[in-house]
Amino acid sequence: MYVALLILRNTLRHKLRTFLTIVGLVVAIVAFGLLQTVVGAWYAGVNAASSARLVTRHAVSLVFSLPITYREKLRSVDGVRRVAAGNWFGGIYKEPKNFFPQFALEAGYLAMYPEYLVPESEFKDWQRDRKGAIVGRKLAQTYGFRIGDTVTLKGTIFPGNWDFVVRGIYDGREPSTDTSQFFFHWEYLNETLRATVPRRANLAGWFVVELDDAMRAAEVSRDIDAMFRNSNAETITETEKAFQLGFVSMTEAIVVVIRAVSFLVIFIIMAVMANTMAMTARERLSEYATLKALGFGPGFLALLICGESLAISMIGGGLGIAATFPIAHAFAQAMGSLFPVFNISPATIAMQFAAAALVGLVAALAPGWKAMHVRIVDGLRSAG
Secondary structure, three states, rough: HHHHHHHHHOOOOOOHHHHHHHHHHHHHHHHHHHHHHHHHHHHHHHHHHOOOEEEEOOOOOOOEEEEEEEHHHHHHHEEEEEEEEEEEEOOOOOOOOOOOEEEEEEEOHHOOOOOOOHHHHHHHHHHOOOEEEEEEHHHHHHHHOOOOEEEEEEOOOOOOEEEEEEEEEEOOOOOOOOOOOOEEEEEHHHHHHHHHHHOOOEEOOOEEEEOOOOEEEEEEEHHHHHHHOOOOEEEEEEEEEHHHHHHOOOOOHHHHHHHHHHHHHHHHHHHHHHHHHHHHHHHOOHHHHHHHHHOHHHHHHHHHHHHHHHHHHHHHHHHHHHHHHHHHHHHHHHHHOOOOOOOOOOOHHHHHHHHHHHHHHHHHHHHHHHHOOHHHHHHHHHOO
């Protein structure tokens, strides 16, 4: 108790210096937490992917479509439970800046995604309405969509103005579920194309394949691709996680830079903290010599410095962790659907805590070593 009180008094001896150091720590810990959360948000789709779902797309690129007739052939493959087609729509809502994912899906598509929770009555209303749409909760909150609202999207890939009626709002089963998407009927898209641009009708961007047994993913993938080998539209079939990783890998350099910057922030505050503790130890050299003369050992002096450094770093770290939550929430609101999932994970909190502790320990090493090895005569001479 006496040692803890002494450490507290030492911490508060230079209030302005301690306050500014804590402020710096708070800023660094918040920045570290936000940057790590951004990295986590980048991989949110990968982490949420199911091992029981495969994605079959054109072998050349996702830009090329597949004939819808592939659907029945995929269903005939041993180990396949269900198949549904999907298309990326890419429409503009009012302004180009209002970006959010839009997908034309077959009715059976959502049945393969139990993580999307749609009230049964709303799902039935969507099934009955040719122009019906289901939107995610976050998307609805961002743009104020309500059940019954008409949403007009200006097509980019599929020209024209497309009107949809919001028939359902889905929630996520888990906090990591993406609720910023817009789903509508693939049949509506196909019927319209058949009447306006027949050559673009009866095509799918990809097929999602649900498996009876997730352990057979590699085997079923090989069977599917072998079926369409040497055809006019060869395929690549991969797990949903591999499919998502393909998109993430395109921006891997950005993720690496963000990670590097997050650790650089911690290194900088570590240098600032070390300088603070070095100044503190230099000012108290005579005090340490006096304590040694009174019989206190080197370990006690090191404990005082280490305790003070850890106290400052953990106070700053604790405040930084607490501040990360409201700041992350505000950041997510400002970003809208750019980061569909932006949750601070327990791993990020643990890393923030560990970073704060590491800063405190490292900053105390040099001053603690100096205090432990100070000669009583030299220390007392410095007092004069």
